[in-house]
Amino acid sequence: MRESRAIVFDLDDTLYPYRAFVRSGFAAAAAHIAEATGVPARRVYRALCRASAAARGRELQRVCERYGIAEATIPRLVHLMKWHTPAIRLPRETRQVLLRLQAAWRIGILTNGEPAIQRRKLAALGLPPLVDAAVCAAECGTGRGKPDGEAFAAVVDRLGVAPERSVFVGDDPEADVAGAVRAGLQAIHFVGHRRTARPSLAPHATIARFCEIPAAAARLIGGAQHDRRPCGSPPRIGSAPSGREARFRRVREGSRGGSREGTSRLTLVGDGPGLSPRACGVPPAEQALIRNGSV
Numbered sequence: 001m002r003e004s005r006a007i008v009f010d011l012d013d014t015l016y017p018y019r020a021f022v023r024s025g026f027a028a029a030a031a032h033i034a035e036a037t038g039v040p041a042r043r044v045y046r047a048l049c050r051a052s053a054a055a056r057g058r059e060l061q062r063v064c065e066r067y068g069i070a071e072a073t074i075p076r077l078v079h080l081m082k083w084h085t086p087a088i089r090l091p092r093e094t095r096q097v098l099l100r101l102q103a104a105w106r107i108g109i110l111t112n113g114e115p116a117i118q119r120r121k122l123a124a125l126g127l128p129p130l131v132d133a134a135v136c137a138a139e140c141g142t143g144r145g146k147p148d149g150e151a152f153a154a155v156v157d158r159l160g161v162a163p164e165r166s167v168f169v170g171d172d173p174e175a176d177v178a179g180a181v182r183a184g185l186q187a188i189h190f191v192g193h194r195r196t197a198r199p200s201l202a203p204h205a206t207i208a209r210f211c212e213i214p215a216a217a218a219r220l221i222g223g224a225q226h227d228r229r230p231c232g233s234p235p236r237i238g239s240a241p242s243g244r245e246a247r248f249r250r251v252r253e254g255s256r257g258g259s260r261e262g263t264s265r266l267t268l269v270g271d272g273p274g275l276s277p278r279a280c281g282v283p284p285a286e287q288a289l290i291r292n293g294s295v
């Protein structure tokens with residue numbers, strides 16, 4: 001096992017704002033309505049967004065009324081929104097935090113919802129290469145999902161870390177926070193994407209900024225290296241396989257010795273001799289930079 005501590009994230013409204021998926025679904029529905037009515041898709045999309053603000057949950061009814069579309073079309077639009085290929089992106093801050101955590105934590109995702117839909121979101125966000133395990137709670141045990149304890153047990157088991165050495169981060173007061181506390185994990189209530197009710201079981205920490213999660217998690221479960229860097233610090237890159245504590249940081253240096261003005265090189269500074277950048281998760285684009293710089 002690489003590390004003896006794990007951090008597990010909920011997906012929707014934790015790793016990315018769920019409203020982005022909803023809007024992506026609106027775009028899919030708008031394209032369908034545009035084809036049927038001739039109304040420009042952009043106009044329909046804007047109408048759906050406005051209806052969402054005024055009458056959440058009845059957006060499609062409002063827009064169908066407005067454009068004279070039969071109510072019988074609504075189930076088809078709902079299906080489209082649910083099953084479309086989402087056009088969503090991982091927030092930059094989320095990506096940076098996951099890269100920072102890779103050096104010292106096993107990282108997992110545990111998500112409720114229809115597995116096929118959740119996997120489409122995971123793929124669209126580019127999350128699988130950034131984590132050690134992504135688990136759909138509906139596929140664990142009896143399939144009840146979070147807050148059931150078997151879902152939490154399944155993900156920490158996949159990560160090979162004991163529950164008491166694991167932190168769970170999620171937005172839902174009951175499914176994420178109370179569920180994690182009952183399952184014996186340390187719970188961080190993340191409230192950065194939406195306001196929620198107070199959890200029935202108190203979280204071990206409440207965080208509004210995603211970049212504060214590494215420090216909060218390190219306070220809850222100590223390790224060889226506590227991450228106390230402030231928000232906005234450059235991420236560490238990758239981690240060593242098989243227990244070696246390799247830690248890298250990016251250093252961009254200005255041009256030297258006749259290089260073209262304005263160029264820079266990437267240096268990896270760390271204590272992991274003999275480790276390949278690829279094995280340590282350095283993106284291909286940056287591997288090219290490393291070969292031209294120094295490691």
Ligand SMILES: [Mg+2]
Binds near residue numbers: 011013014171
């Ligand atoms: Mg959530």
